[in-house]
Amino acid sequence: MIVQLIIRRLAISLVILLAISVLVFGATLLLPGDPALAILGQQATPERIQALHEQMHLDDPAWSRYLSWLGGLFTGDLGTSVASGQPVAELVGERARASVVLMIAAALISVPAGIALGIWSALRRGRTVDSAITGISLVLAALPEFVIGIALVALFATTVFSILPAVTMAPPGTQPWDFPAQLILPIAVLVLVVTPYIARMMRATMLEVLDSGYVEMARLKGVPERRVILRHALPHAIGPVAQVVAIQLAWMAGGVVVVEYLFRYPGLGQALIDAVNYRDVQVVQAVTMIVAVIYIVVNLLADIVGILANPKLRTGGDR
């Protein structure tokens, strides 16, 4: 039963991913003009254009180019960057690692923090702590990430206190995480953007669960409050919250772009912005696909957590 559901979700994810690849590849067909001309410039000789056409297989029909591009994605051949002439995989690989470090660090802080704040808020319903948490999350949820980022830079890196670096500077040969102080502000921005949503959802779900019959029953039979929350209430609240956590983590794959640009962090997002500026389509395609894969995998994991956490499914009841 559970295995079937999970396999079904897996299949759906693969189909969606395939559809995205068609969309991402199809977008390049909208590109006006001859890509070879765009790369070589107006002064290119017809011979050179012809040579590049053959090299990039531009004269092949679109479906055959799509298939070879898709095949390349599976074998790690992401094409060649037209701006730098480097293979895209090489360009993107190291930066993807830098971005993932940022995202995992932010997730490790914001998920427990959001869940804890949500529970705390729910347990103090209507009191000062609750209104403060609710109010602050409402404000933070409204702000675009770069606004939060600039506020933090102004506060901690430049105007008010100059205690943290405002930009990432990793000399060649070093990794951004060799300088932990530089990671604080970028991670803080991601945490501040993601946590409010998790806290809000946790609060809402927890309030619902706390009002339920089985929690009342547990309290009435004298189970200690701590145990009521951790063993009776929390497991029921985890399913819906896992969904929101997934949406937020997946969102980070996009939000990290702005944060990396703001802090000049040498990650995937920064590479994406550079590529958009150079109209380096191969790189943009590759990054978009990587982000979509991250997004879908995270959502898939959340669905699996949801399926596993649902007691109805665990006992084989109907869906």
Add this chain to the structure above:
Amino acid sequence: MTHATTPDSAVDPTTVDPSGAGPARSAPDRPARRSTLVTRTWAQRQAKVGVVLTALIVLIAVIGPLLLPWATGYTATGFADRPFQDTGLFGTDNLGRDVLSRFLAGGTSLLLYSVLATALGLFLGMLFGMVAAYIGGWLDALIMRSNDVLLAIPQLVFALLAITVLGPQPWVLVAVIAITHAPRIARVTRAATLDVIGEDYIRAAEMYAVPRRRILFREVLPNITGPLAVEAGLRLTYSIGAIASLSFLGLGMQPPAADWGLMINENRIALSLQPWGVMLPVLAIAVLTIGTNLIADSIARASASANVGEK
């Protein structure tokens, strides 16, 4: 930016009027019901705060350009050789242009394009959502599966893909933000519509052979305004964030335009030297998004309480 609907809007706030209205009576009923949602929203303190904050920034964006005695686009009256001076009330920017005048002129584009993107997204999402729910069958499946595909690409990344291909023109920004909003709005609309179409007055309209288009726009639409209003508020907040972010990334409004997002990008290198060039637009965007989000949250609460009251 690319956030799912908040928990509040996930409640399914069908504002169906139980007094029910046949085809002939639906129109006169509409103003009364709408005003109750509006009054319930307005009754909350946070809604009033939200309206005041939003109105303040809208006022700056609309009236600002009319107040301009200073040049905004070029350096004619500026000090290009001496950027970041503190002449004028808020000093000059990276090219020696007056910060205050660029600030006053810079809100219009952000506001205009966000409103357009939200309206277009709302229209598309509403249309697809209602059609999916009402027609059902393979069309429903097709629309909802296409939604899943669009939802799997983060909004900003999708926008960047479009900008790579089509260039950073305003219409591209509006269209791409609208397209990323549409699937989310379609989901909400579809859920709300499914609740409505079982009602007797829809069946009655069908029996009278009222054309489908008329049923959708005259019978269904007025009864799903609650959830749509919640979505409109939320999506406006995210549109403002998205368009400001793109301009901040240098991929939205292009120089020499006066635009808040672009101003932040241009002046942030001198944040410690001349903070106003960054802080004025940052504050304006912050106040605006907080304002619209407070309104959206109030509508969501008002809409949810309507539900509870009915049940």
